[in-house]
Amino acid sequence: MTVTLRSVRPDDLPVFFVHQSDPEAAAMAGFTPRARDAFDAHWSRIIAGPAFVVRTVEVAGAVAGYVSAFPREGRTEIAYWLGRDYWHRGIGRTAVAMFLVQQRERPLFASVIDTNGASQTILEHCGFTVVREEAGDDGVRERTLRLD
Numbered sequence: 001m002t003v004t005l006r007s008v009r010p011d012d013l014p015v016f017f018v019h020q021s022d023p024e025a026a027a028m029a030g031f032t033p034r035a036r037d038a039f040d041a042h043w044s045r046i047i048a049g050p051a052f053v054v055r056t057v058e059v060a061g062a063v064a065g066y067v068s069a070f071p072r073e074g075r076t077e078i079a080y081w082l083g084r085d086y087w088h089r090g091i092g093r094t095a096v097a098m099f100l101v102q103q104r105e106r107p108l109f110a111s112v113i114d115t116n117g118a119s120q121t122i123l124e125h126c127g128f129t130v131v132r133e134e135a136g137d138d139g140v141r142e143r144t145l146r147l148d
């Protein structure tokens with residue numbers, strides 16, 4: 001299985017839309033899926049914004065998801081999302097590790113809800129450590145991890 005990262009193309013976006021609309025994936029990430037209009041507006045900003053770095057994750061020539069870095073509250077965070085068909089095969093770990101070789105900015109941060117064990121394991125495998133844990137307004141506990 002070969003995992004590659006490449007620049008995002010417009011025809012990746014409908015695939016990302018399907019991935020973010022998956023209720024199981026959204027619950028895992030602690031994320032409310034966007035409706036199509038909001039999704040399109042959000043990704044238009046990402047693709048136009050020089051502060052955003054997004055790489056499409058390809059597996060065997062198919063779009064498996066993305067890894068991104070983006071500004072949030074004065075620092076740079078990473079995030080990633082794979083379609084459910086690609087879970088549990090080490091693709092997330094490989095893609096994030098590859099992205100971190102390409103993106104040399106440090107420190108980098110990531111936010112993970114405390115029930116998202118797979119995401120936290122990926123980050124820890126890549127060298128991130130937990131620097132904060134707190135409950136949000138919704139009561140969901142979120143961990144902040146940092147990579148120096």
Ligand SMILES: CC(C)(COP(=O)(O)OP(=O)(O)OC[C@H]1O[C@@H](n2cnc3c(N)ncnc32)[C@H](O)[C@@H]1OP(=O)(O)O)[C@@H](O)C(=O)NCCC(=O)NCCS
Nearest residue numbers: 025029080081082087088089090091092093117118119121
């Ligand atoms: C999170 C996500 C990227 C994981 O991708 P994946 O390809 O399935 O993950 P991998 O197979 O590379 O690795 C997962 C690791 O977590 C471990 N893991 C799985 N479930 C776990 C759990 N509940 N608790 C702790 N570790 C867990 C796996 O054993 C594996 O560890 P290993 O490399 O030591 O074997 C994917 O599920 C996803 O996109 N989910 C929806 C969006 C999301 O949650 N994004 C992250 C938001 S912070």
